[in-house]
Amino acid sequence: MPDFIFSWRLTALIRTLDRRYRERMIKHMEKLLVVLSIALLLTGCRGNAPPEPKLPQVAPPPPTTEAPAPPDKKVAPAPQPDQEVSAAAAAYDSLAKDYYDAGNYDKAIAYYEKALAIDLKTLDPEHPQIVATYNNVGLA
Structure with a gap:
């Protein structure tokens, strides 16, 4: 109908x-x-729509016996911090900024310190994010 x-x-x-x-x-x-x-x-009821056309079966290509070419230089990838931990630190940093903007400096410092503790566990001590967090604590 x-x-x-x-x-x-x-x-x-x-x-x-x-x-x-x-x-x-x-x-x-x-x-x-x-x-x-x-x-x-x-x-999956499609009403009066025509059925989808079936594609012809194609055989997979034969496997190759050639070895992949070695790369020119081997460079170790830079260590990446754990994404979830980094997100938690960013969330604490964002909360601290909101409290700082609202004028509640005590809570802002507490949240900046939590973010700093997480960053110190996951990042290099000279990472720019850690330097920025130290700066934010000093401003609050």
């Missing part, structure tokens, strides 16, 4: 209902439409 016919019949049904039940019925019908939409998405 096309959507516009369903909508028209639903509208006609709602108009015939008693006024005190109309709002409740509309809410239930909206919930029903959401549930039906989710069910259609989960089952």
Whole structure:
């Protein structure tokens, strides 16, 4: 049944209902439409759409026996700090900045110190982030 016919019949049904039940019925019908939409998405029902064309099967390429060329220079990657720990330090730093902007310097210093403790565990002592945090503590 096309959507516009369903909508028209639903509208006609709602108009015939008693006024005190109309709002409740509309809410239930909206919930029903959401549930039906989710069910259609989960089952993959496509209505009257034509089926997707099937692609021809292609054989995988034969494996190569050549060894990969060695790189010219071997450079060790720079050590990266743990992303979650770095995010926690950034969150503490952001909270400290908000408290500093609000004029609550005691809380700002406490959060800057928490961020500094995390940064000292994960970063090199001469990292620019640690220097910036020391500067922020000095300003607060």
